[in-house]
Amino acid sequence: MPRSARTPRTSRTSRTSRKKRSSLANRAIAASAALILGGGGLVAVNVYASAGEGRSSAAPPTRAQNVGRQMSTIDCPDAGNELREVPEQARGEVDRELAAMDTQITDAYRQFADRKEQISQDPGLAENAVLGPLRSKRTASLDRIAIAIGRVGERPAGIESLAGCSLRADDNAPGNPGGTGGSGDSGGSGDTGDGNDTGDGGDDGNGDGNGNNDGGQGGGNGGQAGNGPQASDFVDIQSVQPNVDRPRQRRGASRGTFTTDCGRNENGKFNPDNVIVAPGVSNGAHHMHDYIGNQANDAFATDDVLANGATTCRNQGDRSTYYWPVLRLQNGQDEADVDADGGGRDQNVGEIQTPSEVTLKFVGSPVGRVTAMPRFLRIITGDAKAFTNGDANANASWSCTGFENRQLKDKYPICPEGSQVVRTFAFQNCWDGRNTDSANHRTHVAFARADGRCPKGFRAIPQLVQRIVYDVPPGPGFAVDSFPEQLHKPITDHGDFINVFDQRLMKTMVRCINDGRRCR
Numbered sequence: 311m312p313r314s315a316r317t318p319r320t321s322r323t324s325r326t327s328r329k330k331r332s333s334l335a336n337r338a339i340a341a342s343a344a345l346i347l348g349g350g351g352l353v354a355v356n357v358y359a360s361a362g363e364g365r366s367s368a369a370p371p372t373r374a375q376n377v378g379r380q381m382s383t384i385d386c387p388d389a390g391n392e393l394r395e396v397p398e399q400a401r402g403e404v405d406r407e408l409a410a411m412d413t414q415i416t417d418a419y420r421q422f423a424d425r426k427e428q429i430s431q432d433p434g435l436a437e438n439a440v441l442g443p444l445r446s447k448r449t450a451s452l453d454r455i456a457i458a459i460g461r462v463g464e465r466p467a468g469i470e471s472l473a474g475c476s477l478r479a480d481d482n483a484p485g486n487p488g489g490t491g492g493s494g495d496s497g498g499s500g501d502t503g504d505g506n507d508t509g510d511g512g513d514d515g516n517g518d519g520n521g522n523n524d525g526g527q528g529g530g531n532g533g534q535a536g537n538g539p540q541a542s543d544f545v546d547i548q549s550v551q552p553n554v555d556r557p558r559q560r561r562g563a564s565r566g567t568f569t570t571d572c573g574r575n576e577n578g579k580f581n582p583d584n585v586i587v588a589p590g591v592s593n594g595a596h597h598m599h600d601y602i603g604n605q606a607n608d609a610f611a612t613d614d615v616l617a618n619g620a621t622t623c624r625n626q627g628d629r630s631t632y633y634w635p636v637l638r639l640q641n642g643q644d645e646a647d648v649d650a651d652g653g654g655r656d657q658n659v660g661e662i663q664t665p666s667e668v669t670l671k672f673v674g675s676p677v678g679r680v681t682a683m684p685r686f687l688r689i690i691t692g693d694a695k696a697f698t699n700g701d702a703n704a705n706a707s708w709s710c711t712g713f714e715n716r717q718l719k720d721k722y723p724i725c726p727e728g729s730q731v732v733r734t735f736a737f738q739n740c741w742d743g744r745n746t747d748s749a750n751h752r753t754h755v756a757f758a759r760a761d762g763r764c765p766k767g768f769r770a771i772p773q774l775v776q777r778i779v780y781d782v783p784p785g786p787g788f789a790v791d792s793f794p795e796q797l798h799k800p801i802t803d804h805g806d807f808i809n810v811f812d813q814r815l816m817k818t819m820v821r822c823i824n825d826g827r828r829c830r
Contacts (some may be wrong), residue, residue, distance in 0.1 A: 382479050407586070480797060537797050573623075582596060694802050696796075
């Protein structure tokens with residue numbers, strides 16, 4: 311089906327027409343040869359748990375453990391997560407330095423990928439050619455961050471400890487006894503599409519016990535771009551046990567819903583910016599985003615620009631911006647961004663898929679009434695770096711139509727014929743009552759606790775639940791865009807939202823939800 315689209319930005323005005331979906335007859339199916347570290351797969355995060363910070367608690371591998379293992383990516387501490395307090399006067403400079411550090415990792419990953427075979431033979435080359443230079447650049451950036459904060463506030467202590475990075479293997483690679491793909495029992499689990507807590511994913515591994523998997527992405531290095539995904543990142547949804555456990559609605563719950571229709575990105579608005587995390591920085595995301603709603607969103611969009619931007623939403627009172635990483639078919643076909651930032655230059659390749667359906671629904675609290683969101687509230691759900699950060703902020707939900715009582719967090723679903731892939735993001739539903747953003751873009755909002763109540767000091771707000779459906783061929787032939795070193799892992803999926811509802815429509819939303827009505 312033909313689709314028109316904007317060419318991902320190499321210049322601000324360039325445009326092209328999109329290609330028809332091509333045949334998948336030439337899709338390569340191969341398992342990755344990369345070995346992996348010991349330890350099980352990533353586990354589910356309770357959607358109603360506090361959106362805590364921090365890296366994985368797993369101890370880093372020793373040099374002895376790494377001998378004979380093929381390293382797959384670069385693992386660096388996420389400085390942005392650690393900066394809880396940044397004075398407003400220093401925010402711009404800090405955000406630019408954090409974006410520069412992401413670029414440093416991207417550049418180092420390219421160096422590593424180009425020399426992976428040499429590094430496997432000579433581990434010292436990794437330090438001399440990749441990790442050492444990266445550490446020096448990160449040290450300089452962290453020092454500039456500390457100076458910027460120190461000019462107007464208390465200089466952050468110990469920030470220099472975040473400079474060092476390491477090489478790590480792919481936890482999902484087949485063939486490793488402790489890996490999720492080799493044993494057939496991945497323990498994969500996930501969050502529901504409606505923000506409710508789920509149980510265990512059950513025995514959903516698709517390995518054969520010998521580390522061999524059917525399917526995967528073309529090339530022995532994994533993925534069309536050589537950096538994933540791989541066969542063990544996929545699981546047959548029919549092998550997953552139902553795991554959705556919705557919290558009980560209590561007396562006084564706000565049972566209504568408000569749905570806004572903003573299309574499916576039929577306009578083909580894409581860019582690799584992230585105005586929340588890296589304002590003023592082109593290609594701040596290093597992966598391409600789909601945008602619906604506000605059409606003025608790029609790295610340079612201010613609140614005033616967004617307030618006056620055109621919107622694809624049917625109700626013009628909603629000028630909010632909704633965006634997420636694009637999903638691509640790994641079918642050997644070039645996209646218009648094959649030579650562009652966020653696309654091929656950042657190892658995101660394949661045909662961008664327009665969703666067959668997008669639903670944006672705001673729901674209430676299971677324990678009480680909700681209050682209005684402040685205009686320009688910014689919320690990020692999920693973690694684009696969850697593969698290396700650990701799953702503290704991961705919030706991906708993957709499933710298939712007809713099977714949405716089975717949700718996955720760290721696996722892509724293989725859907726049966728006639729069923730479509732579903733991505734769902736349930737956003738944080740509690741607000742601190744003061745801030746529209748925070749230094750790490752997380753601590754001003756939170757998830758309700760397991761009992762549905764907000765943490766102390768937070769108030770319930772309408773919860774955005776995004777459901778995005780794709781009509782893609784059955785089998786492991788797709789992946790979301792990611793930072794290059796995140797290897798296109800499903801657990802890195804994430805969504806971004808900036809509230810630009812006008813006051814009147816926001817009041818209507820809150821009234822509908824609190825009155826128990828279903829409104830559009």
